[in-house]
Amino acid sequence: MNRRLQISIRGAVQGVGFRPFIFRLASEMNLNGFVYNSTLGVFIEAEGTKEDLDKFVIRIEKEKPSIAFISGMEFSFLDTIGFAEFEIRKSKKEKENTTLILPDIAVCGDCLNEMKDPLNQRYRYPFINCTNCGPRFSIIESLPYDRPNTSMKNFEMCDECFSEYENPLNRRFHAQPIACPNCGPHITLLNNKGNFISTHETALEQTVELIKDRKIIALKGLGGFQLIADAGNNDVVNRLRKRKQRDEKPFALMFPSIDSIKDACFVSDFEERLLCSPEAPIVLLNKKNTSNIADSVSPENPNLGVMLPYTPLHYLLLKDLNFAIIATSGNLSEEPMCIDENDALATLGNIADFFLVHNRPIVRHVDDSIVRIVLNKEMVLRRARGYAPFPINLSETKKSETVLALGGHLKNSIAIKVGQNAFISQHIGDLSTDKSYKAFTQTIIDFQKLYEFKPEKIICDLHPDYLSTKYAESLNKNLTMVQHHYAHVASCRAENQVSGRALGVSWDGAGYGFDGTIWGGEFFISNDNSFEHIGQLRQFSLPGGEKAIKEGRRSALGLLFEIFGNEIFEKEDLCIQSNFSKGELNILKEMLNKKINTPKTSSAGRLFDAVSSLLNVSQQANYEGQSAMKLEFAVDPKENSHYQFDIHEGEKLIVDWEEIINSILQDIMKGIGIAKAAAKFHNTMAKIILSVAELVGEEKVIFSGGCFQNAYLTEKSVNLLSENGYKVYLHQRVPPNDGGLSLGQIAAAYVKHDKRKMNFRKRELQEI
Numbered sequence: 001m002n003r004r005l006q007i008s009i010r011g012a013v014q015g016v017g018f019r020p021f022i023f024r025l026a027s028e029m030n031l032n033g034f035v036y037n038s039t040l041g042v043f044i045e046a047e048g049t050k051e052d053l054d055k056f057v058i059r060i061e062k063e064k065p066s067i068a069f070i071s072g073m074e075f076s077f078l079d080t081i082g083f084a085e086f087e088i089r090k091s092k093k094e095k096e097n098t099t100l101i102l103p104d105i106a107v108c109g110d111c112l113n114e115m116k117d118p119l120n121q122r123y124r125y126p127f128i129n130c131t132n133c134g135p136r137f138s139i140i141e142s143l144p145y146d147r148p149n150t151s152m153k154n155f156e157m158c159d160e161c162f163s164e165y166e167n168p169l170n171r172r173f174h175a176q177p178i179a180c181p182n183c184g185p186h187i188t189l190l191n192n193k194g195n196f197i198s199t200h201e202t203a204l205e206q207t208v209e210l211i212k213d214r215k216i217i218a219l220k221g222l223g224g225f226q227l228i229a230d231a232g233n234n235d236v237v238n239r240l241r242k243r244k245q246r247d248e249k250p251f252a253l254m255f256p257s258i259d260s261i262k263d264a265c266f267v268s269d270f271e272e273r274l275l276c277s278p279e280a281p282i283v284l285l286n287k288k289n290t291s292n293i294a295d296s297v298s299p300e301n302p303n304l305g306v307m308l309p310y311t312p313l314h315y316l317l318l319k320d321l322n323f324a325i326i327a328t329s330g331n332l333s334e335e336p337m338c339i340d341e342n343d344a345l346a347t348l349g350n351i352a353d354f355f356l357v358h359n360r361p362i363v364r365h366v367d368d369s370i371v372r373i374v375l376n377k378e379m380v381l382r383r384a385r386g387y388a389p390f391p392i393n394l395s396e397t398k399k400s401e402t403v404l405a406l407g408g409h410l411k412n413s414i415a416i417k418v419g420q421n422a423f424i425s426q427h428i429g430d431l432s433t434d435k436s437y438k439a440f441t442q443t444i445i446d447f448q449k450l451y452e453f454k455p456e457k458i459i460c461d462l463h464p465d466y467l468s469t470k471y472a473e474s475l476n477k478n479l480t481m482v483q484h485h486y487a488h489v490a491s492c493r494a495e496n497q498v499s500g501r502a503l504g505v506s507w508d509g510a511g512y513g514f515d516g517t518i519w520g521g522e523f524f525i526s527n528d529n530s531f532e533h534i535g536q537l538r539q540f541s542l543p544g545g546e547k548a549i550k551e552g553r554r555s556a557l558g559l560l561f562e563i564f565g566n567e568i569f570e571k572e573d574l575c576i577q578s579n580f581s582k583g584e585l586n587i588l589k590e591m592l593n594k595k596i597n598t599p600k601t602s603s604a605g606r607l608f609d610a611v612s613s614l615l616n617v618s619q620q621a622n623y624e625g626q627s628a629m630k631l632e633f634a635v636d637p638k639e640n641s642h643y644q645f646d647i648h649e650g651e652k653l654i655v656d657w658e659e660i661i662n663s664i665l666q667d668i669m670k671g672i673g674i675a676k677a678a679a680k681f682h683n684t685m686a687k688i689i690l691s692v693a694e695l696v697g698e699e700k701v702i703f704s705g706g707c708f709q710n711a712y713l714t715e716k717s718v719n720l721l722s723e724n725g726y727k728v729y730l731h732q733r734v735p736p737n738d739g740g741l742s743l744g745q746i747a748a749a750y751v752k753h754d755k756r757k758m759n760f761r762k763r764e765l766q767e768i
């Protein structure tokens, strides 16, 4: 099946023979489509098989004219249009005067070569950069992007730098962050009381020795502080876990080279391209058994999140260390990264032993982005450094209104719509901490200032208790509320430019439903101008409400209570007795019977948690999604069978899991083993999607919501649907989790909620 690949490339690619190069490459590979320049960069569309298009992407990077430099490349696989040839189209000027703020760009090869050259004036200089690389979004205070409007404004260029800056033939012509050891920023090593230890090269050498000596360092990086330490040593990793109060959530790693990553992990061509790209995100990879990374880095988890050095300072450290380090956000759990020294010393003083800082101010926090390859395509899980705030092009926007969308509550991001473009902010985080909430309000002010933007319309979630909702209401403006799960569908629909009717499958942990219950296992019919909520998983009670998010055993109890009622408190064979104390069970029994703090939910995420608990894979999660992840990791991929289930067709489709749970209980009695049962459950969830798709009869199916970060579930479901003739759309550039809500809110704002009652059987008959 052919696909259409849409690529946007930014960097020094205009006027260097880039379009003819693309034309030749596409013609040679027999791809049809077009290429053109616009004020936002070079845009390419090409149609061909997935395999050829993958090769096309890799060859663009490898074979581009030597003078061309790519500082960012994002692409999406879309439906074909049917181009008859490949053509070079006329340059296009964007209708709106869209201000383009570039994301931060990983240090380039030319700068690295200079940094390694003892005769170069920037030899071992940690802030070397040029027009093709270096900080952008993290140093811009206001526009236009000129040095006085960046955090480099207080560094006066020396004569050498100035002559490079002024010379149109120089690689640093108008490179705003240009700097050298004589005039630019420098590093300083401090102890955790903030006392001066050393500076410049000595600070670097001492930091390297401290890391070898198993100390924890707070490093002021590009978009905020990171905590770094030897990743090969369990003692130091456990010390960091203890001090950061982070029990099991995996730490990201930075490796000295792509070869060292290949020693520790399995790396495909696509993953290698991503690791070495100017965006340089954290890539989730499968770790090898032979890896010498400490087990405590990602306990009971087959994956590692790895990246390559992306600033000159990281390069110098990793080159001298020559082993992998932990490079995790310098923050307390779920807060934004610290960006200035004083805040970092106050927040991280009890975690880090030493601080390696510098005197170039960071204007805004920008976390490391996270990407994983699913079904041979990129899926961005956290969109920040290297990506934000590059816009997503909206295929059709009927209204010219400027819009501000405030996102959700967890993994918050905001977005604005100007003309045809949606600018999504960097990842902000969980709004329940004061610091994150402050970062949220600050980002809104920041975006309004940067884009000289006055929103005519505000969009927020339907949840009355989300702080983002309360903030939206306080603005007293034209406000639209968008249902959480529909926003997910709209987000995936927008980035894949889906048109016409499609089934939307929106599965996650929790969101506020139209009926005030907690949704999370939802089905929609989405169309260009309207949508309907057509079904969901059967609801069950969550004893303790919010507490159930971290304790899968509570979801399991709620499920069993729904099936068996009070019998479960007597039955010995349901593992309930072993998961709770007698006292807890007495209280929970009363809560369930009297319906006290036991909200109803249709959440797919909680269903995964419950099964994880029933199979005794995980009773309590240390971080969001851990129980479901452990269940995914337990799967035996050779097991292809599934459980039976019912779908009740009434006013809405209700997917009934009762038979699934009963069968799982029987399988536990039979002792078929966790791996087989976990696989059967995942296969069943995929089968549920297929059955709903068959009842609904739409060819296009959209997957969104945090559950689709589960690679096994996603791959199984996509394959099953594809085999049966359905076309599945997955997230690519925008996260499937709540980080993608802000885009979805913009896309959903003008779409009408159609509340007609459905009769599925009738429709199915008509369509036959």
Ligand SMILES: [Zn+2]
Binding pocket: 107, 108, 109, 110, 111, 112, 128, 129, 130, 131, 132, 133, 134
């Ligand atoms: Zn450079």
Ligand SMILES: [Zn+2]
Binding pocket: 157, 158, 159, 160, 161, 162, 179, 180, 181, 182, 183, 184
């Ligand atoms: Zn200089």
